[in-house]
Amino acid sequence: MNSQKLCLTASLLAALQLATNVAAAAEPAPRAVQTTNWSLGLVASDSDTKDSTSNGTFGIKGIATLPIGSLFGASVEGNYSRTTARTSDVLFDVASQNSSRQTCRFNNSDAAVSVFARKPTLGRIAASYGKGNVTSDCGDDSVFVSTGDDSMGIDYYRVAAEAYLWNFTLGAVHTSTEPEDGSKLESDIFKASWYPIENLKVTLSGGDLYDQDTYGIEIEHQPEFMGNSLGVALGYSVIDRDQEIGTINFNVVYHFGPKVELKRRDRFYR
Amino acid sequence: MSQEEKVHYLPGARRVAGLLLFGLLAGCGGGGGGDDAAPVQISTNAIAFSATSPSAAAPAAQTFTATFGKDVVQLSVVHSGDAIASTSSVQSGRSATITITPSTPSSIGPGLFQGAVAVTGYTCADTTCSRMAAGSSATVMVNYQISPIVSSVTPYVTTSGASDAVIIRGAGFRAFSSLNVRFGDTAATAVTINTAGTELSATYPALAAGSYTVHLEAANHAGEIPSNVALLVVDPVAFAATTLDHPASTTGVRRLVYDAERQALLSVTDTAPSNPIVRYQYANGAWGAPTQAANGFLDVALSSTGTQLFAINGSSVVPVDPVTLALGTAVAAPSLVTNSALKNIVVGYDNLALITTSLTTSGSTQGYLYDPVGGTVGLNGTSLNNATPVMAANGAGAMVVQGDPTLTSDVATYVYSSAGHAFSSTGTPTLRQNTVAPAVNRSFSRVVLNGTKVYDGNFSLLGTLPDTTTAVVLRPDGNRAYAYDSAAGGILVYDISVDRDEAAYTALGAVTPLAADPGTGLQMIITPDGGTLFVGGSLRIVVQPAPAL
Numbered sequence: 001m002n003s004q005k006l007c008l009t010a011s012l013l014a015a016l017q018l019a020t021n022v023a024a025a026a027e028p029a030p031r032a033v034q035t036t037n038w039s040l041g042l043v044a045s046d047s048d049t050k051d052s053t054s055n056g057t058f059g060i061k062g063i064a065t066l067p068i069g070s071l072f073g074a075s076v077e078g079n080y081s082r083t084t085a086r087t088s089d090v091l092f093d094v095a096s097q098n099s100s101r102q103t104c105r106f107n108n109s110d111a112a113v114s115v116f117a118r119k120p121t122l123g124r125i126a127a128s129y130g131k132g133n134v135t136s137d138c139g140d141d142s143v144f145v146s147t148g149d150d151s152m153g154i155d156y157y158r159v160a161a162e163a164y165l166w167n168f169t170l171g172a173v174h175t176s177t178e179p180e181d182g183s184k185l186e187s188d189i190f191k192a193s194w195y196p197i198e199n200l201k202v203t204l205s206g207g208d209l210y211d212q213d214t215y216g217i218e219i220e221h222q223p224e225f226m227g228n229s230l231g232v233a234l235g236y237s238v239i240d241r242d243q244e245i246g247t248i249n250f251n252v253v254y255h256f257g258p259k260v261e262l263k264r265r266d267r268f269y270r
Numbered sequence: 271m272s273q274e275e276k277v278h279y280l281p282g283a284r285r286v287a288g289l290l291l292f293g294l295l296a297g298c299g300g301g302g303g304g305d306d307a308a309p310v311q312i313s314t315n316a317i318a319f320s321a322t323s324p325s326a327a328a329p330a331a332q333t334f335t336a337t338f339g340k341d342v343v344q345l346s347v348v349h350s351g352d353a354i355a356s357t358s359s360v361q362s363g364r365s366a367t368i369t370i371t372p373s374t375p376s377s378i379g380p381g382l383f384q385g386a387v388a389v390t391g392y393t394c395a396d397t398t399c400s401r402m403a404a405g406s407s408a409t410v411m412v413n414y415q416i417s418p419i420v421s422s423v424t425p426y427v428t429t430s431g432a433s434d435a436v437i438i439r440g441a442g443f444r445a446f447s448s449l450n451v452r453f454g455d456t457a458a459t460a461v462t463i464n465t466a467g468t469e470l471s472a473t474y475p476a477l478a479a480g481s482y483t484v485h486l487e488a489a490n491h492a493g494e495i496p497s498n499v500a501l502l503v504v505d506p507v508a509f510a511a512t513t514l515d516h517p518a519s520t521t522g523v524r525r526l527v528y529d530a531e532r533q534a535l536l537s538v539t540d541t542a543p544s545n546p547i548v549r550y551q552y553a554n555g556a557w558g559a560p561t562q563a564a565n566g567f568l569d570v571a572l573s574s575t576g577t578q579l580f581a582i583n584g585s586s587v588v589p590v591d592p593v594t595l596a597l598g599t600a601v602a603a604p605s606l607v608t609n610s611a612l613k614n615i616v617v618g619y620d621n622l623a624l625i626t627t628s629l630t631t632s633g634s635t636q637g638y639l640y641d642p643v644g645g646t647v648g649l650n651g652t653s654l655n656n657a658t659p660v661m662a663a664n665g666a667g668a669m670v671v672q673g674d675p676t677l678t679s680d681v682a683t684y685v686y687s688s689a690g691h692a693f694s695s696t697g698t699p700t701l702r703q704n705t706v707a708p709a710v711n712r713s714f715s716r717v718v719l720n721g722t723k724v725y726d727g728n729f730s731l732l733g734t735l736p737d738t739t740t741a742v743v744l745r746p747d748g749n750r751a752y753a754y755d756s757a758a759g760g761i762l763v764y765d766i767s768v769d770r771d772e773a774a775y776t777a778l779g780a781v782t783p784l785a786a787d788p789g790t791g792l793q794m795i796i797t798p799d800g801g802t803l804f805v806g807g808s809l810r811i812v813v814q815p816a817p818a819l
Binding site: 045047049051052053054055057079081083085087089090091101102103104106108110112130132134136138139141142143144145146148152154156158173175177179182183185187189207209210212239242243245247 | 309340341342343344345346347348349350356357358359361364386388390392393394395396397398399400401402403404405406407409
């Protein structure tokens with residue numbers, strides 16, 4: 001993991017260098033957030049673990065972003081999702097007269113506050129704090145390892161940097177997650193996004209989670225015929241481990257407020 | 271053009287920095303490995319439980335351990351299948367001890383049951399743990415065998431040297447494949463199992479005298495199926511023709527019962543001042559002096575296991591020791607209608623006794639069921655008119671006739687099924703019962719009603735016996751009827767294996783006179799080997815070898 005932390009540090013320094021060196025070169029600077037805006041979306045994902053159970057997640061997500069002066073902005077976001085594991089993948093289909101196969105469900109809710117500095121011509125640096133809670137309902141006696149019961153609180157801190165380079169955006173995120181009574185989880189993600197057209201973004205990502213490599217690709221589109229207010233995203237990510245976990249994500253989000261193209265939304269509003 | 275659109279992405283330093291960032295992104299991320307994501311491992315992949323019967327206590331819970339990696343945030347233990355009642359787990363560090371509690375045998379009954387317990391370690395699926403994803407899983411297969419139970423064999427006494435069928439009762443006979451029956455070491459020659467798997471008919475070959483444990487065998491049952499039920503095989507007894515005296519002041523016989531296990535004859539007699547059960551023990555070629563126990567008895571029946579006599583007086587059931595005639599605790603019949611009394615008692619293969627009731631006049635009154643295990647007597651829900659039941663020797667059912675001489679039209683006859691403790695009307699025939707008790711053979715394939723009409727098991731009329739028949743019994747195989755004919759003054763034998771198309775049967779051979787006059791109000795029974803008739807009347811009991819015809 002040390003090599004990855006070095007990579008993260010170097011990436012953040014590169015992003016900072018990028019911002020520092022060219023800050024003065026910008027034309028009259030646009031604001032970090034052009035105007036207050038907010039979005040509401042539905043999230044869905046299906047995760048499959050090799051030789052284990054698969055599960056599906058449905059949820060709702062909302063985020064509000066507002067300017068703080070010309071250089072800074074802030075966002076508040078909230079999520080709620082429910083994950084249902086398909087225990088039939090691991091419980092044999094035994095004939096049953098009196099009992100049914102037990103299921104496993106997780107309910108997650110979390111909220112986060114972020115503050116960031118952004119030069120829409122250069123990039124963005126952000127810091128976030130989030131707090132969440134996840135509960136489980138799995139059979140007779142299934143508990144979170146750290147708490148010993150069916151609920152676990154989560155705190156997380158995140159720093160992120162993005163650089164805007166023509167039709168590309170490069171970014172890195174470091175997240176420190178502290179499960180209730182559990183060990184801290186440090187993770188990094190690096191992203192590279194490309195806007196082949198103004199309303200389409202292709203993002204490649206790589207990182208680590210639990211010392212396992214993670215990879216992902218996501219395509220986000222904001223169709224013009226929807227008035228630049230509706231975005232859809234489809235992605236696939238992998239946690240590269242012995243029992244590989246592959247996840248397909250599908251998000252639909254509606255943007256309230258300005259109707260702008262995706263690339264512009266990412267760099268001037270989000 | 272707005273101000274925000276005046277954006278110029280400058281080459282030079284920014285491009286260099288951007289390429290550096292991209293290069294870092296491309297080069298990083300190779301740090302996988304480590305043991306954080308060690309798979310869930312379990313100490314065993316299979317656990318087996320077994321119970322000796324559906325009524326046995328639940329087997330002790332069993333445990334296994336699971337170890338898991340550091341990435342596991344939540345450990346899920348879920349199960350499926352009837353074999354498992356519940357699971358529990360106790361975690362300690364990166365391991366858990368998981369306990370599987372099997373279902374109670376009585377809750378799921380006999381059979382082979384499966385279950386599965388899956389242990390899955392869930393991990394954070396993203397960096398903020400906003401989603402859970404399954405890590406690795408390990409599954410323990412649970413197999414649970416609950417053996418069938420053998421509760422009884424009926425009749426429990428049979429005769430050596432002859433093949434016949436018995437009814438074996440219990441539970442779970444269809445829960446295992448290819449069920450066979452052994453009597454001791456001798457396999458049954460034919461086995462038929464009912465749909466519910468609670469009863470089977472097994473045919474045994476000719477056996478020597480002795481006690482034979484009734485074993486069930488199933489191809490997919492591990493180990494021997496427990497059984498403590500035995501078939502008692504006794505040699506036929508060649509009773510010589512003789513007479514047995516009633517106690518003094520006896521005016522009639524209400525019931526004769528032959529105890530084949532102990533070679534004893536029991537009678538219930540009308541004897542002042544209080545009707546007794548009288549027992550005659552046969553030993554060393556002679557009948558011993560009678561013993562008796564009086565309690566105003568009206569009828570008696572031997573339990574299906576032979577361990578008790580169930581006697582009735584006018585208002586209660588009294589268990590009686592079949593050897594000593596010691597009286598047990600009487601159980602009163604509840605809600606007995608005014609001016610009614612208990613009349614007759616017969617015992618089915620489940621050892622529950624059917625009791626009919628009577629009035630001094632014509633009229634219907636509810637009967638009862640006596641449960642010796644619970645020591646209870648309850649109404650059976652069926653009202654009959656002075657009904658007379660006769661149970662087949664296999665205990666599966668009883669013929670029930672009813673009516674009173676004052677009736678002007680025939681009434682329905684019924685069959686009582688021991689399986690459901692229910693009465694079903696035969697449809698036809700209908701009749702008004704007379705003084706001749708019904709006769710049925712061991713398997714209920716032949717029935718004689720009112721001493722004259724011979725039916726098969728489906729109540730098709732086969733033929734008739736003379737109106738002068740005053741008592742009749744059937745040989746256990748149903749091929750012969752032995753009738754005491756008042757006109758002939760003795761026993762006449764009829765071949766009722768043939769269908770006479772409702773015509774009169776012709777007696778085989780000459781009449782066999784009895785050793786003495788039994789008197790009036792005859793009761794007649796036959797031994798299980800079919801070799802001896804006991805004819806009781808107001809004067810005495812006559813022991814008469816059955817005519818060999």
